[in-house]
Amino acid sequence: MNVVLLSGGVGGARFARGVQAALAPGELTVIGNVGDDVKVLGLHVSPDLDSVLYALAGLNDEERGWGRAGETWNALASASAWGGEDWFRLGDLDLGLHLVRTQGLAAGRALSEVTADLAAAAGLATRIVPATDDRLRTRVVTPAGTFGFQEWFVGRGHRDEVDAVRFEGARLAEPAPAAVAALEQADAILIAPSNPYVSIQPILAVAELRAAIAGRRVRCVAVSPLIGGRAVKGPADRMLSRMAGGTLPRHVAGCYGGLIDALAIDDADATADAGVETVVTSTRMHDLDASRRLAEVALEAAA
Amino acid sequence: MNVVLLSGGVGGARFARGVQAALAPGELTVIGNVGDDVKVLGLHVSPDLDSVLYALAGLNDEERGWGRAGETWNALASASAWGGEDWFRLGDLDLGLHLVRTQGLAAGRALSEVTADLAAAAGLATRIVPATDDRLRTRVVTPAGTFGFQEWFVGRGHRDEVDAVRFEGARLAEPAPAAVAALEQADAILIAPSNPYVSIQPILAVAELRAAIAGRRVRCVAVSPLIGGRAVKGPADRMLSRMAGGTLPRHVAGCYGGLIDALAIDDADATADAGVETVVTSTRMHDLDASRRLAEVALEAAA
Numbered sequence: 001m002n003v004v005l006l007s008g009g010v011g012g013a014r015f016a017r018g019v020q021a022a023l024a025p026g027e028l029t030v031i032g033n034v035g036d037d038v039k040v041l042g043l044h045v046s047p048d049l050d051s052v053l054y055a056l057a058g059l060n061d062e063e064r065g066w067g068r069a070g071e072t073w074n075a076l077a078s079a080s081a082w083g084g085e086d087w088f089r090l091g092d093l094d095l096g097l098h099l100v101r102t103q104g105l106a107a108g109r110a111l112s113e114v115t116a117d118l119a120a121a122a123g124l125a126t127r128i129v130p131a132t133d134d135r136l137r138t139r140v141v142t143p144a145g146t147f148g149f150q151e152w153f154v155g156r157g158h159r160d161e162v163d164a165v166r167f168e169g170a171r172l173a174e175p176a177p178a179a180v181a182a183l184e185q186a187d188a189i190l191i192a193p194s195n196p197y198v199s200i201q202p203i204l205a206v207a208e209l210r211a212a213i214a215g216r217r218v219r220c221v222a223v224s225p226l227i228g229g230r231a232v233k234g235p236a237d238r239m240l241s242r243m244a245g246g247t248l249p250r251h252v253a254g255c256y257g258g259l260i261d262a263l264a265i266d267d268a269d270a271t272a273d274a275g276v277e278t279v280v281t282s283t284r285m286h287d288l289d290a291s292r293r294l295a296e297v298a299l300e301a302a303a
Numbered sequence: 304m305n306v307v308l309l310s311g312g313v314g315g316a317r318f319a320r321g322v323q324a325a326l327a328p329g330e331l332t333v334i335g336n337v338g339d340d341v342k343v344l345g346l347h348v349s350p351d352l353d354s355v356l357y358a359l360a361g362l363n364d365e366e367r368g369w370g371r372a373g374e375t376w377n378a379l380a381s382a383s384a385w386g387g388e389d390w391f392r393l394g395d396l397d398l399g400l401h402l403v404r405t406q407g408l409a410a411g412r413a414l415s416e417v418t419a420d421l422a423a424a425a426g427l428a429t430r431i432v433p434a435t436d437d438r439l440r441t442r443v444v445t446p447a448g449t450f451g452f453q454e455w456f457v458g459r460g461h462r463d464e465v466d467a468v469r470f471e472g473a474r475l476a477e478p479a480p481a482a483v484a485a486l487e488q489a490d491a492i493l494i495a496p497s498n499p500y501v502s503i504q505p506i507l508a509v510a511e512l513r514a515a516i517a518g519r520r521v522r523c524v525a526v527s528p529l530i531g532g533r534a535v536k537g538p539a540d541r542m543l544s545r546m547a548g549g550t551l552p553r554h555v556a557g558c559y560g561g562l563i564d565a566l567a568i569d570d571a572d573a574t575a576d577a578g579v580e581t582v583v584t585s586t587r588m589h590d591l592d593a594s595r596r597l598a599e600v601a602l603e604a605a606a
Contacts, residue, residue: 042406072377078399083424084406092395096381103345103387121386 001027003299004186008033008199009048010066011225011232011285012192013055016126018291019190020056022299025125029182030056031209033194034111034130035138035167035202036149040088041079043098044105047150048199049115049130050097057122065233068093087155112176129182131203134173138202139166149198158235161242165197170205175212183212188302190295191222193283195236196255197243204259219261221302223294224252227283228268249274262301264294277301304330306602307489311336311502312351313369314528314535314588315495316358319429321594322493323359325602328428332485333359334512336497337414337433338441338470338505339452343391344382346401347408350453351502352418352433353400360425368536371396390458415479432485434506437476441505442469452501461538464545468500473508478515486515491605493598494525496586498539499558500546507562522564524605526597527555530586531571552577565604567597580604 003023007016007030016030033048047066054060054068061069071091080086090098097118104114110133119128138149142160152158183189194200204210213220229247231237237247244251249265253276256263262277270280279301285291306326310319310333319333336351350369357363357371364372374394383389393401400421407417413436422431441452445463455461486492497503507513516523532550534540540550547554552568556579559566565580573583582604588594 041402042409043402072375072395074375074395075378075398075402078396079402080399081424082400082403082421084399084403092375092377092398093381095378095395095398096383096387097385099344099346099378099382100385100387106345118385121384 001187002182002185003028003188003190003302004182005030005190005192006200006203007031007048007052007192008194009036009051011234012048012194012199013051013060014285014291015192015223015295016052017055017288018285018293018295019299020126021288021292022295029127029129029178031129031131031179031182031203033199033202034132035136035198035205036153037137038088038148038150040090040098041084042102043090043095044102045088045090045098046101046111046115046130049128050094052128053115053118053122053124056119056124056126056128059122067091088150110176112178116178127178127182129176129178131175131179131209132173132206133176135169136173136202136205137168138198139168140198141166162197162235162239164243165201167202167205170202170207173206175206175208179209180212183209183216186216186218188218188299189213189216189220190298190302191220191256191260193223193225195225195231195234195239196252197236197239201255210259213259219302220259221262221264221279221298222252222256222260223264223283223298224249224266224269226252226269227266232284249278264298264301304490305485305488306331306491306493307485308333308493308495309503309506310334310351310355310495311497312339312354315351315497315502316354316363317588317594318495318526318598319355320358320591321588321596321598322602323429324591324595325598332430332432332481332489334432334434334482334485334506336502336505337435338439338501338508339456340440341391341451341453343393343401344387346393346398346405348391348393348401349404349414349418349433352431353397355431356418356421356425356427359422359427359429359431362425370394391453392457413479415481419481430481430485432479432481434478434482434512435476435509436479438472439476439505439508440471441501442471443501444469456501465500465538465542466545468504470505470508473505473510476509478509478511482512483515486512486519489519489521491521491602492516492519492523493601493605494523494559494563496526496528498528498534498537498542499555500539500542504558513562516562522605523562524565524567524582524601525555525559525563526567526586526601527552527569527572529555529572530569535587552581567601567604
């Protein structure tokens, strides 16, 4: 069985770990968001790909919710003391990966090749594939101006309301070859409980990927990132309120019009009015077991 | 009083600290070797400039003899686990500096500008100036082949005997403007107890710097790196034996023919046959006081 999961960062990574646990080794391909990739201290940082990698490899910090367990922060403190930028928190262990990735890209390798090497180095059977090897960057339009994603999310603490989201470079972005191949061979497609606007839409902004999902011959099931109309973390609920007009399942489903066959929602959000088939379950992923159970429900709905 | 010191890495840095302590703030300019600069994990590392910077700022690890005190090694361990190179030991605190330097260079700034910023960030009144902003790299010719300096020194543990040393790029290298200016305004010139072949010669390989010293109107005093004919650390004695025919003061002085007015040597090496005026003193720099005393002797000889 081949399963493709579209995933953003932390919430998606948590779900990805559940899907990986629910499947046999090698059955899962995660297509990851690169819209929030950012250059920090000259290094190419791919926060969402790394969240997935760290979670799948069991290297993530469960308590902090992002980055690596056992992390230290000495290089960043040093860089800051020497006059370097320090607005984006990069731990020492994390930096090791960014150095290797940046060196690979500088040598002319594609992001998807470098990412495949990293997954292999972690011993993963799951494939992690960036949506595109090209430069695609999420930009956030707010009343205070238009910002790069990380500038808004980290730099400004995502305090500005969002009027629109744009994907710079999307029109010219080719999908990563492995992403297309995975969708062609998929027996089921899942969309992680990630922020629809800034985690999943940047993947769907690659026209060929959207077309492959729109023209799918297998089922596609999304998991809502909201519980009781609230985001577990981050600004998804505020963005849905402002841009979709609400935080009900139909507002989430509306983000995926024509692309999903069912939406998995939390018991707290049960409704007959989602505009799409719903699967009602507990979507709270407080541990790996809970993530796996949620994955099993989503996989069953996608079967 | 304006003093210029030509310096290599660890031994030179230790002496530089003594000279800085012996002078009033702002009187010292250190012209540093860049021949052993190296790209590691995509970062521009300038080991000798950094040794001087760390020593002058009191950030150096006295016990280990190189790098920073309180150093940790997590980023390198991580990079290694992800498949990155790990032959060159970069600590986390050290990495912070290399990230800032590399980003500055990538933005088009000259190495001397970036270095001046780093010294300013450390609050130094002493100026640290690379011999050149251009690419000048030391290559070591050995019976086993010709190697880049760090490849030989670190990668091969400088086990190969050295037949000759070459300075790639030296013919086209312009001196850093601040190095020329400092030599023009110098009231005294010192050469640190560094390895003549791979620490000082790469500075003198920049034709305009050599010419400025050869045509000096002030005294120039070198301090021998040997004590009792032995290097305190590193391969200077083996290199002198093989390439100069011995490790006596005259062999050291021979490396600086026409460029020095006196050679400071250790009591253990006292001789009437140095081929140049000698100053006999204790040259062992076991602490800052000893370094300052040695600096005072050298400065007096240069007065």
